[in-house]
Amino acid sequence: xxxxxxxxxxxPVPSIDAVLAAHGAGKVLAAAVAAMLRGRFRKTRPPDAxxxxxxxxxxxxxxxxxxx
Numbered sequence: 001x002x003x004x005x006x007x008x009x010x011x012p013v014p015s016i017d018a019v020l021a022a023h024g025a026g027k028v029l030a031a032a033v034a035a036m037l038r039g040r041f042r043k044t045r046p047p048d049a050x051x052x053x054x055x056x057x058x059x060x061x062x063x064x065x066x067x068x
Contacts, residue, residue, distance in 0.1 A: 020028055049057065054064040 057064055
């Protein structure tokens with residue numbers, strides 16, 4: 001694989017100056033803040049291991065839970 005082949009599918013990234021000129025500072029700032037907030041709330045917590053079945057617990061290396 002050559003350098004030209006790897007670059008064939010890539011689009012050039014516009015500079016921040018071009019984005020500001022095209023959309024304005026207010027819209028760019030609002031989009032950046034929205035992206036930052038959206039990224040923070042998208043992160044989900046892993047599932048609680050106590051709710052997993054013994055079969056799944058064994059698959060990931062956890063000891064089985066005794067059911068009373």
